[in-house]
Amino acid sequence: MRWQAVPPDALTLRELDGELAVRNALTGSTHLLEAPAAGVLAALIDAETGLTVPELTARTRDALAPADMEELLAEFQRLGLAEPAG
Helix, strand or coil, rough: CEEEEEEHHHHEEEECCEEEEEEEEECEEEEEEEECCCHHHHHHEEEEECCCCHHHHHHCCCCHHHHHHHHHHHHHHHHHEEEEEC
C-alpha cells in the first residue's frame, strides 16, 4: 500500500523549537509532531506518487520499524494528515 499526505495546500507547517506544528485546513486541527513523525510527514509531502512503508523507512533519518511506521501512518490517517494513495 502506498501512502500520501493530504493535499499539501491544506497543510500549514511551522517549525517550533525542533518540533513541527501542522495546521490542517480541512479538519481545522493543529498537531505538534516530534521526530520521527515530522520526518515521515515531510517525506509524504515531498513524494508525488505516495510511498510504501519500506520507502518511507529508507527516506527518514529516524527510521522506524515497519510495524511502528504502519502504526504512525494509521494515526496520521485518523488525524487527517495522510491517506492511502489512490
